Amino acid sequence: MHRPSPTRGPWRRRAAAGLRRRWPECALGFGVVLVILGPVLGPGYLLRYDLVFVPDPPFGAMVWGSDGALPRAVPSELLAVGLSRLIGADVAQKVLLAGALLLAAVGAARLTPVGHPAARIAAGLCYVWNPWVYGRLHLGQWAIIAGYAALPWAYAWVVGVIRAQPAGVGRRAAIAGGLPVVLGGPALVLAAVLTCAPALVLARRWRALAAGGATLVGLTLPWQLAFLDRGGAVDLDERGIAAFAARADTPLGVLGSVLTLGGVWNRHAAPVGRDQWPVALFALALATSAVAAFLLSRRWPPALRWGLAIGALLGIVIAVAAAWPPGERMLVGLVEHVPVAGIVRDGTRMLAPLALLQAVGLGLLVQSLVTSAGRAATAILVLAPVLVLPGMAWGLTGQLDTVRYPPEWASVRAVVNDDPAGGSLVSLPWSSFRAYRWAGNVPVLDPAPRAFRRPVVGDQDVLVGRERIRGESRAAERVAAALAGPGDPGPALRRLDVRYVLIQTDQPGAGGLEGRFIDADLVRRDGALTLLRLTGDGPTPAQGGIGTVPVMGYSVLTATLLIALLRPTKRLRRMLLSGHLVGRDRQ
Amino acid sequence: MKASFNPLLTVIIAAAVGAVLGILAVSVGTSQLANTTPAKVDQPIIVYGER
Numbered sequence: 001m002h003r004p005s006p007t008r009g010p011w012r013r014r015a016a017a018g019l020r021r022r023w024p025e026c027a028l029g030f031g032v033v034l035v036i037l038g039p040v041l042g043p044g045y046l047l048r049y050d051l052v053f054v055p056d057p058p059f060g061a062m063v064w065g066s067d068g069a070l071p072r073a074v075p076s077e078l079l080a081v082g083l084s085r086l087i088g089a090d091v092a093q094k095v096l097l098a099g100a101l102l103l104a105a106v107g108a109a110r111l112t113p114v115g116h117p118a119a120r121i122a123a124g125l126c127y128v129w130n131p132w133v134y135g136r137l138h139l140g141q142w143a144i145i146a147g148y149a150a151l152p153w154a155y156a157w158v159v160g161v162i163r164a165q166p167a168g169v170g171r172r173a174a175i176a177g178g179l180p181v182v183l184g185g186p187a188l189v190l191a192a193v194l195t196c197a198p199a200l201v202l203a204r205r206w207r208a209l210a211a212g213g214a215t216l217v218g219l220t221l222p223w224q225l226a227f228l229d230r231g232g233a234v235d236l237d238e239r240g241i242a243a244f245a246a247r248a249d250t251p252l253g254v255l256g257s258v259l260t261l262g263g264v265w266n267r268h269a270a271p272v273g274r275d276q277w278p279v280a281l282f283a284l285a286l287a288t289s290a291v292a293a294f295l296l297s298r299r300w301p302p303a304l305r306w307g308l309a310i311g312a313l314l315g316i317v318i319a320v321a322a323a324w325p326p327g328e329r330m331l332v333g334l335v336e337h338v339p340v341a342g343i344v345r346d347g348t349r350m351l352a353p354l355a356l357l358q359a360v361g362l363g364l365l366v367q368s369l370v371t372s373a374g375r376a377a378t379a380i381l382v383l384a385p386v387l388v389l390p391g392m393a394w395g396l397t398g399q400l401d402t403v404r405y406p407p408e409w410a411s412v413r414a415v416v417n418d419d420p421a422g423g424s425l426v427s428l429p430w431s432s433f434r435a436y437r438w439a440g441n442v443p444v445l446d447p448a449p450r451a452f453r454r455p456v457v458g459d460q461d462v463l464v465g466r467e468r469i470r471g472e473s474r475a476a477e478r479v480a481a482a483l484a485g486p487g488d489p490g491p492a493l494r495r496l497d498v499r500y501v502l503i504q505t506d507q508p509g510a511g512g513l514e515g516r517f518i519d520a521d522l523v524r525r526d527g528a529l530t531l532l533r534l535t536g537d538g539p540t541p542a543q544g545g546i547g548t549v550p551v552m553g554y555s556v557l558t559a560t561l562l563i564a565l566l567r568p569t570k571r572l573r574r575m576l577l578s579g580h581l582v583g584r585d586r587q
Numbered sequence: 588m589k590a591s592f593n594p595l596l597t598v599i600i601a602a603a604v605g606a607v608l609g610i611l612a613v614s615v616g617t618s619q620l621a622n623t624t625p626a627k628v629d630q631p632i633i634v635y636g637e638r
Contacts, residue, residue: 266636433633463634
């Protein structure tokens with residue numbers, strides 16, 4: 001006979017109880033989503049820099065990491081495309097962005113060992129409302145923000161392990177919340193290691209450390225296999241180290257900028273006002289107060305405090321290294337010899353552990369002030385992250401906006417995706433970024449690789465100021481060489497298995513391109529898109545399936561997720577994730 | 588009398604308060620931001636960014 005468990009009530013009762021206990025976090029999470037993303041929550045696409053969603057995206061070569069480029073979009077693109085197929089791409093885009101901000105705010109507030117709602121709100125607000133998140137939002141790096149949002153949850157798991165807390169809903173929530181760290185790619189996985197590993201080492205939780213490592217290996221296997229499948233070697237342009245190095249966005253220099261969670265390489269991604277002394281000094285005072293409160297508090301055992309501090313310090317070192325000539329030379333040497341060392345390029349991403357430390361520290365500071373100081377002082381401190389960075393509100397003060405794709409994108413996409421013949425598509429003009437008048441001329445990655453099922457070959461170089469940073473795709477290099485030759489590049493492209501050429505005629509450099517393809521068939525000329533089909537001999541096999549490598553990688557990822565999340569596999573889950581072998585660790 | 592708690596109402600009120608605070612923050616920062624231009628590229632110069 002089935003007997004209801006006394007510990008498990010109806011889900012509504014449990015949800016209400018959770019909400020009653022966690023209402024400050026929930027209110028904060030929804031509040032920041034509304035305040036930051038309010039102007040873009042309506043219909044349409046948010047297109048800027050790295051943020052590219054297209055209508056009805058296919059599970060194309062880019063999703064599986066088999067398009068020849070570095071698999072930067074693995075596995076985040078699979079989630080984006082899968083969700084887009086369920087609820088529509090423009091809605092999926094907002095759901096993912098809002099979900100990341102919500103997860104970050106709730107996670108940091110939930111992690112902070114304080115009781116007062118104001119203190120939890122201060123911690124959550126500090127973690128989500130800072131120059132780091134501003135910069136990544138500005139650059140449209142939703143997956144990086146999702147990985148960042150998972151860090152407080154991952155650290156909550158570490159807290160549970162070190163404090164030997166009993167398994168329960170809280171532990172399961174921490175595991176579930178920590179798993180999205182893999183969306184942030186190798187850089188945020190490294191940030192997660194920096195965040196969690198030192199505390200586990202200091203507490204000598206070796207089995208938990210191994211379990212966490214195994215989980216990360218399982219989750220990142222699609223990326224690792226796709227990386228190995230393309231040869232493993234990466235010829236990373238060493239000029240990228242200096243181009244993406246931290247820069248001073250305050251009068252406090254690089255170190256001061258980094259300590260206040262700024263220093264992003266792109267001057268336009270730095271919040272307005274940070275170059276003013278009063279703002280910079282206020283931000284520095286806030287940051288140092290939070291760090292001091294964190295280090296002086298006794299609410300966590302030393303391993304948790306010093307572990308996160310060590311992780312934050314290592315992150316700072318990585319972030320500033322490229323801005324210091326000897327450090328830059330060291331990183332260049334590292335990148336030359338270690339293929340995956342490129343993940344420390346754009347090193348300010350490694351400031352995520354520092355952001356978490358400061359958020360927890362601010363929560364602890366507010367908790368200590370709640371009883372000793374007045375309400376006004378407490379309120380000012382809670383809202384300090386907003387006061388020092390008002391430009392983050394309302395879509396980064398109007399910079400975020402939604403647009404709609406012109407109708408020609410749908411018609412061209414249908415023609416190309418309905419063609420059963422294989423062969424890739426070359427996107428022209430030869431530039432990795434586009435600037436569409438209908439999208440406000442904001443630089444945005446070429447949407448073509450996400451719009452078509454077949455591999456899309458386009459320029460992989462990026463321009464940082466006047467510096468051209470070479471991309472890493474060998475296929476792109478071969479196509480670029482074919483395009484650089486005199487005369488009709490069609491035959492040379494056919495030999496490289498190119499079937500279609502897409503020319504975006506509203507882009508700089510598009511003039512005269514169509515005329516070069518003398519023997520190509522004009523398939524469609526619609527609005528600002530011209531689609532050509534190359535004729536002549538060339539290997540054009542039928543479009544292949546997903547491939548063995550992605551299937552293997554995602555099978556392991558799925559198995560890791562199931563082990564981590566499903567109750568029937570409790571034993572395996574313990575082995576892999578939850579660190580319940582703590583007892584043995586302690587022996 | 589025992590106080591009752593309505594989670595949904597609390598979330599709605601808190602979200603509204605959050606929105607008001609955000610708008611307030613924008614207005615506070617307006618003086619600082621008024622003389623700046625948003626970081627959109629006026630001409631289609633397609634650079635990823637500038638240091």
